[in-house]
Amino acid sequence: xxxxxxxxxRYRTGDLALDGVDLEVPAGQVMGLIGPSGAGKSTLIRCxxxxxEPTAGRIFLKGQEVTGLGRAALRQVRRRMGMIFQEFALxxxxxxxxxxxxxxxxxVGFWRSFARRYPPADVAKAFATLDRVGxxxxxxxxADALSGGQRQRVGIAxxxxxxxxxxxxxxxxxxxxxxxxxxxxxxxxxLCAERNLAAIVNLHDVNLAQMFVQRIVGLRQGRVVFDGxxxxxxxxxxxxxxxxxxxxxxxxxxxxxEEAAPAPAHGGEPERERLAGLT
Amino acid sequence: MTAAAVPTRYPARWKRPPFIxxxxxxxxxxxxxxxxxxxxxxxxxxxxxxxxxGLVRGWRFAxxxxxxxxxxxxxxxxxxxxxxxxxxxxxxxxxxxxxxxxGVGAARNLAPLPVYLACRAVIALSRSFQEIIVAILFVAxxxxxxxxxxxxxxxxxxxxxxxxxxxxxxxxxxxxxxxxRATGATWAQLVNYGIQPQVMPRxxxxxxxxxDINFRxxxxxGIVGAGGIGATLNTALDRxxxxxxxxxxxxxxxxxxxxxYTSSLVRKRIQ
Numbered sequence: 001x002x003x004x005x006x007x008x009x010r011y012r013t014g015d016l017a018l019d020g021v022d023l024e025v026p027a028g029q030v031m032g033l034i035g036p037s038g039a040g041k042s043t044l045i046r047c048x049x050x051x052x053e054p055t056a057g058r059i060f061l062k063g064q065e066v067t068g069l070g071r072a073a074l075r076q077v078r079r080r081m082g083m084i085f086q087e088f089a090l091x092x093x094x095x096x097x098x099x100x101x102x103x104x105x106x107x108v109g110f111w112r113s114f115a116r117r118y119p120p121a122d123v124a125k126a127f128a129t130l131d132r133v134g135x136x137x138x139x140x141x142x143a144d145a146l147s148g149g150q151r152q153r154v155g156i157a158x159x160x161x162x163x164x165x166x167x168x169x170x171x172x173x174x175x176x177x178x179x180x181x182x183x184x185x186x187x188x189x190x191l192c193a194e195r196n197l198a199a200i201v202n203l204h205d206v207n208l209a210q211m212f213v214q215r216i217v218g219l220r221q222g223r224v225v226f227d228g229x230x231x232x233x234x235x236x237x238x239x240x241x242x243x244x245x246x247x248x249x250x251x252x253x254x255x256x257x258e259e260a261a262p263a264p265a266h267g268g269e270p271e272r273e274r275l276a277g278l279t
Numbered sequence: 280m281t282a283a284a285v286p287t288r289y290p291a292r293w294k295r296p297p298f299i300x301x302x303x304x305x306x307x308x309x310x311x312x313x314x315x316x317x318x319x320x321x322x323x324x325x326x327x328x329x330x331x332x333g334l335v336r337g338w339r340f341a342x343x344x345x346x347x348x349x350x351x352x353x354x355x356x357x358x359x360x361x362x363x364x365x366x367x368x369x370x371x372x373x374x375x376x377x378x379x380x381x382g383v384g385a386a387r388n389l390a391p392l393p394v395y396l397a398c399r400a401v402i403a404l405s406r407s408f409q410e411i412i413v414a415i416l417f418v419a420x421x422x423x424x425x426x427x428x429x430x431x432x433x434x435x436x437x438x439x440x441x442x443x444x445x446x447x448x449x450x451x452x453x454x455x456x457x458x459x460r461a462t463g464a465t466w467a468q469l470v471n472y473g474i475q476p477q478v479m480p481r482x483x484x485x486x487x488x489x490x491d492i493n494f495r496x497x498x499x500x501g502i503v504g505a506g507g508i509g510a511t512l513n514t515a516l517d518r519x520x521x522x523x524x525x526x527x528x529x530x531x532x533x534x535x536x537x538x539x540y541t542s543s544l545v546r547k548r549i550q
Contacts, residue, residue: 051457051461075463075465076463077463078460078463079462079463081461083458083461083462085454087454089454089457090455091455091458091459091472091473091477092452093479093480094472094476102458102464102472103462104462105459105462105465105468105472106463107463110467110468110471113471113472114468158458162462162463168461
């Protein structure tokens with residue numbers, strides 16, 4: 001689905017944020033990206049949809065090269081990459097519905113979007129997605145009237161109505177409490193499974209990453225220093241990623257796995273139950 | 280481990296570091312400022328005879344407020360007010376219509392450098408001249424009357440509104456705009472979805488405030504011949520008709536207060 005070759009980014013300040021990153025993410029895989037602050041996690045994600053312009057290297061989405069595209073073509077590719085943000089990045093003064101419909105901006109013309117007269121199919125899709133993330137009764141509320149968990153659900157819905165091939169997720173739980181963090185991560189993983197989306201999820205919480213993702217990539221100073229299964233995260237590996245520290249207590253033991261494994265999507269009743277705490 | 284043991288090792292006195300660290304520089308600046316103030320006051324030539332004469336006239340003027348005369352110059356006052364209000368409304372509307380694109384162009388986070396520089400230049404030009412000077416120029420160009428006033432106020436509105444709008448746009452939360460860009464939105468859609476909701480309340484508030492200012496300024500530019508209530512006021516003062524002048528001033532105060540009240544009401548509602 002996504003292939004990255006020799007990706008490098010040097011900021012104008014001279015900081016080398018990414019230093020030759022090679023990665024491949026197949027469809028349906030949720031990849032967790034961990035690493036210390038300043039390791040280049042956010043830069044990597046933003047290089048993929050070119051919110052940050054890479055200095056070198058190539059990026060392919062479904063075989064199409066993203067790097068080097070012109071502005072119009074780049075906009076078309078961005079539609080296929082849904083992005084979910086730290087601190088949600090919703091337009092605070094717009095309604096929940098407008099925020100979700102903004103995910104369709106790449107598909108509709110300016111005047112339609114200006115007048116908020118989206119095609120009926122888009123509106124139906126937005127309602128369906130809001131229902132899926134459990135926000136049906138908040139459609140007309142302003143985004144700044146929602147709680148943190150609800151806002152991130154709006155952010156997820158906005159990314160999903162784009163009909164993306166993959167999700168770029170930047171610290172989705174950074175401003176959420178532990179319970180809501182888990183619910184949001186679970187929702188993201190379920191949705192990726194349902195729709196066979198590839199996803200790169202930046203996480204600063206190693207435990208959360210181990211709980212939910214199928215593959216973990218460790219970044220340090222712009223280089224990939226680990227790429228493997230969550231179970232392969234040993235104290236030695238964490239030291240390689242983050243540096244010297246007593247890691248023994250943060251390694252998850254196998255018997256704790258029960259509750260945490262990414263639940264395959266079944267929809268329906270159990271779903272409701274898990275959402276109950278949020279609405 | 281007694282409390283008395285502590286002061287022997289740590290200083291018990293602490294003073295906030297002075298704003299200007301070097302003592303000689305600090306004394307020189309403060310001393311120089313004081314000296315200048317004394318000399319400047321000494322240089323004012325106060326003519327006490329003229330001042331007492333003026334006080335008498337000033338008292339007559341103030342006394343006129345007790346019996347303002349709305350009636351004898353009613354036709355002039357009505358015409359002047361009508362001109363002023365027309366001037367204010369049209370100049371505010373046109374001013375806003377022109378300042379929004381210039382304000383967007385003058386925001387560094389939305390406009391490319393050449394556009395940015397051009398728009399900033401327009402704003403700087405508009406802001407560098409006081410209304411009266413602009414009014415004198417326009418009166419010289421298009422003749423006496425409210426059209427010159429309309430042009431003046433529109434021009435002044437651009438400098439004011441475009442600058443504040445541009446600064447507000449530059450202060451918007453970049454994350455919200457980034458999220459809209461990430462959806463594949465065009466530049467126009469980015470402005471409409473990512474920027475406009477963030478700046479709209481302030482833009483409306485500023486526009487209301489500018490309406491206030493334009494009305495007050497319409498009285499001032501009239502004095503240099505650009506029409507409106509200012510012209511009527513000037514005529515009344517020239518004829519020493521202080522009671523008519525008082526009536527005009529009372530009307531101006533009433534309208535400004537009404538504008539102020541409405542605009543604060545509106546600003547509260549839109550937040």
